[in-house]
Amino acid sequence: MSKTPQAIRGTQDIFGPDAEAFAFVVETFERVRKLYRFRRVEMPVFEKTEVFSRAIGETTDVVSKEMYSFEDRGGDSLTLRPEFTAGIARAYLSNGWQQHAPLKVATHGPLFRYERPQKGRYRQFHQIDAEIIGAVEPQADVELLAMADQLLKELGIANERGGVTLHLNTLGDGDSREAWRAALVEHFRAVKHELSEDSQERLEKNPLRILDSKDRRDQRFVADAPKIDQFLSDDARAFFDAVTSGLDAAGVKWTRAESLVRGLDYYRHTAFEFIPDEGSEAAGKLGSQSTILGGGRYDGLMESLGGAPTPAVGWAAGIERLAMLVGDRIEPNADVIVVVENDDLIDHAIAAIAKIRAGGHSAELMATGSPRKRFDKAVKAGADKIVAFDMRDGTEHVRFKADDKATASLEKLLG
RNA sequence: GCGAUCGUAGCUCAGUUGGUUAGAGCGCCGGUUUGUGGUACCGGAGGUCGGGGGUUCGAGACCCCUCGAUCGCCCCA
Numbered sequence: 014m015s016k017t018p019q020a021i022r023g024t025q026d027i028f029g030p031d032a033e034a035f036a037f038v039v040e041t042f043e044r045v046r047k048l049y050r051f052r053r054v055e056m057p058v059f060e061k062t063e064v065f066s067r068a069i070g071e072t073t074d075v076v077s078k079e080m081y082s083f084e085d086r087g088g089d090s091l092t093l094r095p096e097f098t099a100g101i102a103r104a105y106l107s108n109g110w111q112q113h114a115p116l117k118v119a120t121h122g123p124l125f126r127y128e129r130p131q132k133g134r135y136r137q138f139h140q141i142d143a144e145i146i147g148a149v150e151p152q153a154d155v156e157l158l159a160m161a162d163q164l165l166k167e168l169g170i171a172n173e174r175g176g177v178t179l180h181l182n183t184l185g186d187g188d189s190r191e192a193w194r195a196a197l198v199e200h201f202r203a204v205k206h207e208l209s210e211d212s213q214e215r216l217e218k219n220p221l222r223i224l225d226s227k228d229r230r231d232q233r234f235v236a237d238a239p240k241i242d243q244f245l246s247d248d249a250r251a252f253f254d255a256v257t258s259g260l261d262a263a264g265v266k267w268t269r270a271e272s273l274v275r276g277l278d279y280y281r282h283t284a285f286e287f288i289p290d291e292g293s294e295a296a297g298k299l300g301s302q303s304t305i306l307g308g309g310r311y312d313g314l315m316e317s318l319g320g321a322p323t324p325a326v327g328w329a330a331g332i333e334r335l336a337m338l339v340g341d342r343i344e345p346n347a348d349v350i351v352v353v354e355n356d357d358l359i360d361h362a363i364a365a366i367a368k369i370r371a372g373g374h375s376a377e378l379m380a381t382g383s384p385r386k387r388f389d390k391a392v393k394a395g396a397d398k399i400v401a402f403d404m405r406d407g408t409e410h411v412r413f414k415a416d417d418k419a420t421a422s423l424e425k426l427l428g
Numbered sequence: 429g430c431g432a433u434c435g436u437a438g439c440u441c442a443g444u445u446g447g448u449u450a451g452a453g454c455g456c457c458g459g460u461u462u463g464u465g466g467u468a469c470c471g472g473a474g475g476u477c478g479g480g481g482g483u484u485c486g487a488g489a490c491c492c493c494u495c496g497a498u499c500g501c502c503c504c505a
Contacts, residue, residue, distance in 0.1 A: 079504090300500085383459085414465080
């Protein structure tokens with residue numbers, strides 16, 4: 014044990030039904046993203062550290078204590094991407110993708126965050142991601158959310174009766190958000206010493222987060238805390254109303270979550286999370302990592318990277334979490350298994366399986382172990398069709414286990 | 429980063445208050461049986477009991493450290 018290397022903490026080797034579930038999530042995402050005409054993009058896995066620190070915010074937990082940062086041989090500080098949005102924004106600016114605005118893009122791949130591993134939480138994890146860049150209209154938010162909603166339905170995680178619900182909030186525009194934030198600080202500062210230790214710290218760094226604290230001591234003061242609605246400008250309110258009426262028109266069910274905030278600094282206006290319903294099977298499977306898809310509008314992000322003000326909205330979802338919810342997917346059986354019951358006929362079998370595969374059928378060769386047990390192994394493996402090569406009375410004997418029609422077509426294929 | 433539980437063959441687990449050569453089922457390999465079939469029986473390989481140190485005449489069982497997993501907190505997807 015001490016001699017063989019172990020996998021890095023928080024990384025995983027995915028195999029079998031888990032790998033099938035993972036692939037199912039990605040394939041479904043690819044299909045749905047095309048339905049909504051999102052274009053595929055690929056991003057580097059690492060960027061200059063400043064891409065993330067400037068975009069996400071120095072004080073956020075992600076930047077301040079969860080990034081895999083290192084100096085390369087040229088002395089530059091680089092970071093393994095902890096999320097997609099910052100890198101996509103950087104690509105948008107450095108490649109002049111403004112010419113394609115409004116631009117709908119989608120991607121998926123590994124992300125890295127130095128966190129304590131837990132169920133549904135890994136140090137290398139994978140997300141699917143969708144963004145609409147350069148669209149000020151609330152219709153962009155609606156389209157993006159409609160895609161998320163359809164994806165979850167096609168994965169079988171959500172259905173018409175529920176299972177997963179869209180929790181929706183608005184953080185208002187920059188000014189609304191700042192005014193709300195100031196009011197919250199004032200509200201909570203008055204009772205600072207009655208708050209949890211965590212929240213006393215959050216008061217200075219990230220007061221919005223106090224709102225979704227799970228600590229009872231905090232929740233007493235959350236109920237009568239100032240609401241964002243009191244600080245919303247007319248424009249911000251009109252924007253949110255347009256989003257909600259658009260969602261209703263699109264048939265996307267949602268619920269208002271006044272205390273939903275997001276952890277990253279760049280969010281404005283729409284913020285949302287898809288969360289399994291309380292007590293549902295999905296909620297049980299996920300444990301405390303309950304958000305399966307989250308995102309929002311980030312109209313301020315491009316400026317933080319030195320670009321022109323550019324409205325944008327996007328979401329990401331954890332593939333591992335989605336895979337847990339779709340359940341084990343069985344690996345498909347081979348269409349045909351070719352059994353070699355006499356080793357003298359191995360080349361005949363190889364010739365046959367080559368023809369079968371060239372004909373577009375998946376096929377497995379069963380030619381190891383005790384010859385007498387190979388047929389049983391093929392039956393056990395669960396193939397629809399079996400072709401067995403054996404010697405009978407000194408001559409080659411080919412047997413088919415399949416219905417008449419399949420046998421006929423196999424015989425034709427093998428000539 | 430904090431707290432709790434756990435870690436025995438490829439997999440699922442058993443191993444009594446610490447006491448002789450560490451077990452079972454499944455899987456794998458081989459043999460016999462059956463012979464249009466997922467049968468039955470027999471045999472075999474495979475473990476320095478996550479790793480390191482300690483207590484003891486003696487440790488898989490107790491103590492310490494370490495690594496990892498799981499469950500909360502935190503954070504987030």
